[in-house]
Amino acid sequence: xxxxxxxxxxxxxxxxxxxxxxxxxxxxxxxxxxxxxxxxxxxxxxxxxxxxxxxxxxxxxxxxxxxxxxxxxxxxxxxxxxxxxxxxxxxxxxxxxxxxxxxxxxxxxxxxxxxxxxxxxxxxxxxxxxxxxxxxxxxxxxxxxxxxxxxxxxxxxxxxxxxxxxxxxxxxxxxxxxxxxxxxxxxxxxxxxxxxxxxxxxxxxxxxxxxxxxxxxxxxxxxxxxxxxxxxxxxxxxxxxxxxxxxxxxxxxxxxxxxxxxxxxxxxxxxxxxxxxxxxxxxxxxxxxxxxxxxxxxxxxxxxxxxxxx
Amino acid sequence: xxxxxxxxxxxxxxxxxxxxxxxxxxxxxxxxxxxxxxxxxxxxxxxxxxxxxxxxxxxxxxxxxxxxxxxxxxxxxxxxxxxxxxxxxxxxxxxxxxxxxxxxxxxxxxxxxxxxxxxxxxxxxxxxxxxxxxxxxxxxxxxxxxxxxxxxxxxxxxxxxxxxxxxxxxxxxxxxxxxxxxxxxxxxxxxxxxxxxxxxxxxxxxxxxxxxxxxxxxxxxxxxxxxxxxxxxxxxxxxxxxxxxxxxxxxxxxxxxxxxxxxxxxxxxxxxxxxxxxxxxxxxxxxxxxxxxxxxxxxxxxxxxxxxxxxxxxxxxxxxxxxxxxxxxxxxxxxxxxxxxxxxxxxxxxxxxxxxxxxxxxxxxxxxxxxxxxxxxxxxxxxxxxxxxxxxxxxxxxxxxxxxxxxxxxxxxxxxxxxxxxxxxxxxxxxxxxxxxxxxxxxxxxxxxxxxxxxxxxxxxxxxxxxxxxxxxxxxxxxxxxxxxxxxxxxxxxxxxxxxxxxxxxxxxxxxxxxxxxxxxxxxxxxxxxxxxxxxxxxxxxxxxxxxxxxxxxxxxx
Numbered sequence: 001x002x003x004x005x006x007x008x009x010x011x012x013x014x015x016x017x018x019x020x021x022x023x024x025x026x027x028x029x030x031x032x033x034x035x036x037x038x039x040x041x042x043x044x045x046x047x048x049x050x051x052x053x054x055x056x057x058x059x060x061x062x063x064x065x066x067x068x069x070x071x072x073x074x075x076x077x078x079x080x081x082x083x084x085x086x087x088x089x090x091x092x093x094x095x096x097x098x099x100x101x102x103x104x105x106x107x108x109x110x111x112x113x114x115x116x117x118x119x120x121x122x123x124x125x126x127x128x129x130x131x132x133x134x135x136x137x138x139x140x141x142x143x144x145x146x147x148x149x150x151x152x153x154x155x156x157x158x159x160x161x162x163x164x165x166x167x168x169x170x171x172x173x174x175x176x177x178x179x180x181x182x183x184x185x186x187x188x189x190x191x192x193x194x195x196x197x198x199x200x201x202x203x204x205x206x207x208x209x210x211x212x213x214x215x216x217x218x219x220x221x222x223x224x225x226x227x228x229x230x231x232x233x234x235x236x237x238x239x240x241x242x243x244x245x246x247x248x249x250x251x252x253x254x255x256x257x258x259x260x261x262x263x264x265x266x267x268x269x270x271x272x273x274x275x276x277x278x279x280x281x282x283x284x285x286x287x288x289x290x291x292x293x294x295x296x297x298x299x300x301x302x303x304x305x306x307x308x309x310x
Numbered sequence: 311x312x313x314x315x316x317x318x319x320x321x322x323x324x325x326x327x328x329x330x331x332x333x334x335x336x337x338x339x340x341x342x343x344x345x346x347x348x349x350x351x352x353x354x355x356x357x358x359x360x361x362x363x364x365x366x367x368x369x370x371x372x373x374x375x376x377x378x379x380x381x382x383x384x385x386x387x388x389x390x391x392x393x394x395x396x397x398x399x400x401x402x403x404x405x406x407x408x409x410x411x412x413x414x415x416x417x418x419x420x421x422x423x424x425x426x427x428x429x430x431x432x433x434x435x436x437x438x439x440x441x442x443x444x445x446x447x448x449x450x451x452x453x454x455x456x457x458x459x460x461x462x463x464x465x466x467x468x469x470x471x472x473x474x475x476x477x478x479x480x481x482x483x484x485x486x487x488x489x490x491x492x493x494x495x496x497x498x499x500x501x502x503x504x505x506x507x508x509x510x511x512x513x514x515x516x517x518x519x520x521x522x523x524x525x526x527x528x529x530x531x532x533x534x535x536x537x538x539x540x541x542x543x544x545x546x547x548x549x550x551x552x553x554x555x556x557x558x559x560x561x562x563x564x565x566x567x568x569x570x571x572x573x574x575x576x577x578x579x580x581x582x583x584x585x586x587x588x589x590x591x592x593x594x595x596x597x598x599x600x601x602x603x604x605x606x607x608x609x610x611x612x613x614x615x616x617x618x619x620x621x622x623x624x625x626x627x628x629x630x631x632x633x634x635x636x637x638x639x640x641x642x643x644x645x646x647x648x649x650x651x652x653x654x655x656x657x658x659x660x661x662x663x664x665x666x667x668x669x670x671x672x673x674x675x676x677x678x679x680x681x682x683x684x685x686x687x688x689x690x691x692x693x694x695x696x697x698x699x700x701x702x703x704x705x706x707x708x709x710x711x712x713x714x715x716x717x718x719x720x721x722x723x724x725x726x727x728x729x730x731x732x733x734x735x736x737x738x739x740x741x742x743x744x745x746x747x748x749x750x751x752x753x754x755x756x757x758x759x760x761x762x763x764x765x766x767x768x769x770x771x772x773x774x775x776x777x778x779x780x781x782x783x784x785x786x787x788x789x790x791x792x793x794x795x796x797x798x799x800x801x802x803x804x805x806x807x808x809x810x811x812x813x814x815x816x817x818x819x820x821x822x823x824x825x826x827x828x829x830x831x832x833x834x835x836x837x838x839x840x841x842x843x844x845x846x847x848x849x850x851x852x853x854x855x856x857x858x859x860x861x862x863x864x865x866x867x868x
Binding site: 031032033035036037038039040041042043044045046049050053054081082083084085090093094149152153156157160163164165166167168251252253254256260261267268269 | 367372376461472526571577745746
């Protein structure tokens with residue numbers, strides 16, 4: 001197991017290196033410059049001095065070499081848009097709220113979703129099934145900004161039950177969490193239902209029933225475990241997309257998260273932050289995939305991580 | 311069947327409890343973090359506290375590095391330069407009490423007050439200005455606004471920035487601790503108002519050097535000498551501005567505290583205003599109708615002017631004077647401000663905005679004297695010019711590209727202009743090219759466009775801040791406009807006419823006519839306004855024409 005994880009970490013470094021290289025050159029193809037509107041005010045020779053100062057006049061391979069050299073030493077550089085602020089600090093600052101929001105939404109969404117899916121499957125074609133299908137369809141098809149806007153208006157402004165926006169403690173995270181949880185809820189409900197219906201129809205369930213296992217036992221002991229495997233597969237990418245922040249929800253609820261920062265840095269051509277966030281997201285994604293792979297083995301021992309190793 | 315129903319229900323309940331427990335845990339966790347902010351919310355019902363939003367994080371609190379409105383806003387609130395802008399752009403005493411100007415207008419001697427201190431107790435001296443100004447033009451600093459604001463104004467600023475001279479050669483000296491002598495490159499009648507600008511703020515050398523890389527990155531790595539200090543700065547989230555008890559004029563400051571949350575979305579801000587969490591909100595076009603007639607609404611006219619740039623170097627048609635004249639007249643600008651912008655913006659008839667500068671003797675407004683140099687719209691006349699132009703060009707169809715970006719209402723703007731121009735001028739095809747903002751800046755720089763809507767806000771209170779844009783090869787020209795007479799007139803305002811305010815004024819009036827009427831170099835569009843909702847008990851907030859947008863020093867809550 002340890003060897004397997006080490007091996008995977010080795011691949012991870014290679015993958016990150018490739019991602020860093022590709023994104024660096026792609027990023028440099030982006031139109032515009034990080035100086036933005038300020039450069040409109042400068043004469044050409046003044047502009048050259050500023051560009052020189054930030055090394056933006058060097059040939060791109062030289063810039064790449066410098067960046068990679070610093071990266072290996074763990075230095076992600078300083079931001080352009082937030083003058084002189086370290087990228088690492090900005091990423092850590094802004095990842096916190098996104099992580100909290102993402103975790104809350106993931107737990108809320110998937111637990112309720114799984115429950116919905118389960119109930120719908122057990123009573124499939126019944127009223128509950130019908131209701132949960134409607135919720136699933138609505139949840140996947142209503143854009144999150146519409147839902148977020150409705151939540152904010154009715155619960156925040158009309159009822160004044162919860163703060164409208166900004167980030168000042170747990171009560172401020174409730175509305176964005178709900179808005180963010182709708183998609184994982186709908187998705188996991190839909191998956192769960194389909195899988196569960198299939199599993200409950202299979203031979204081993206009939207056998208279990210024949211042996212006198214109660215309904216509870218059939219559903220949770222025999223059914224759930226098997227139905228979870230495909231769900232875990234989609235949970236990985238879903239977790240990553242939730243935890244790495246979403247521009248829309250963060251903007252609407254004034255959450256200082258990393259999703260907003262990422263998009264912002266792209267429109268501002270803030271190269272060090274674009275690189276930093278890309279690498280950070282990539283690292284996170286690879287890590288989550290690794291965890292998912294390990295989880296498979298726990299949920300279903302038939303899926304082996306290592307060929308015959310202990 | 312029934313039994314298992316119960317089981318499921320119980321399971322569901324257990325899960326719900328588990329969830330509740332989870333979030334309960336989070337609650338106790340974060341309520342400790344949130345406790346001081348709750349404290350804020352309670353205090354905000356007390357007197358003299360403003361709750362506002364800012365639309366983005368402060369990019370920089372370093373006066374030498376600041377380049378944008380948000381930075382200059384909060385630098386202006388927490389720091390003070392030689393002077394400060396008061397009501398109607400009037401210059402009020404700051405760290406300087408007064409000044410003398412030499413006969414040739416090139417040497418300005420400022421007398422500084424002796425009771426001004428930094429927030430660490432150090433006195434604010436003339437040396438702080440010398441250090442800061444040198445730092446701003448030093449090429450090693452990499453400042454954009456240093457060379458922009460000081461180049462051509464302070465003696466040797468440009469040469470130092472280009473590395474041709476030592477930074478000590480900059481035309482600024484501390485004669486003693488409280489006398490600052492500034493040598494200018496050219497006579498600069500507006501230097502007073504320039505000295506209120508963020509780039510000209512002083513810096514405490516010992517402190518800046520001690521902080522090194524960390525300078526101005528956090529609330530406690532900045533020294534303040536203004537009416538307020540920043541006491542808390544949670545990046546991208548919120549910050550707190552509080553009255554500075556050590557400010558030399560603290561008696562004039564009523565406001566105790568300004569709480570600022572960073573909220574980027576307009577509807578979110580409006581919702582926060584509706585629940586009373588904030589005291590002022592800016593409205594976008596769709597909200598203006600919704601709140602029409604509301605007595606909390608204030609329309610704030612800005613001296614920011616938007617115009618259509620017509621690049622004469624790329625399109626053969628735009629090099630033709632009659633084509634440009636036709637374009638000036640073909641667009642119904644009233645329809646544009648009323649329907650597309652709908653934020654209180656008004657049609658502009660020239661380059662220098664209304665209510666911005668007044669005649670040095672009669673006090674009459676610049677715009678009033680020069681009037682509307684182009685009518686709001688005159689489609690008949692436009693057609694006449696157009697037919698003449700087609701004849702001169704020897705063609706019956708012309709294609710022109712219109713460059714737009716991804717900003718607010720940019721798409722609607724491009725489509726409106728396209729429709730107006732094409733329907734008025736037969737044979738004209740407008741091709742719209744939409745690019746990201748940063749790319750538009752680059753294309754502008756490389757003069758790779760035909761038409762584009764561009765805007766300019768003043769950096770100091772003088773017609774020159776606008777008129778300077780279109781001198782030959784000026785960094786902002788970027789459309790191949792060149793007129794010797796225009797250049798001469800503009801140069802004379804910083805030369806032989808610099809000491810004759812009335813004649814200098816006439817030069818600006820004439821230059822504007824040349825630019826817009828004779829040469830039809832640009833087509834003025836509109837002067838921007840902001841529509842906002844304000845809590846009615848907020849009084850005395852000054853909206854500045856240049857520098858920090860709002861001045862809170864004299865603000866109070868009734």
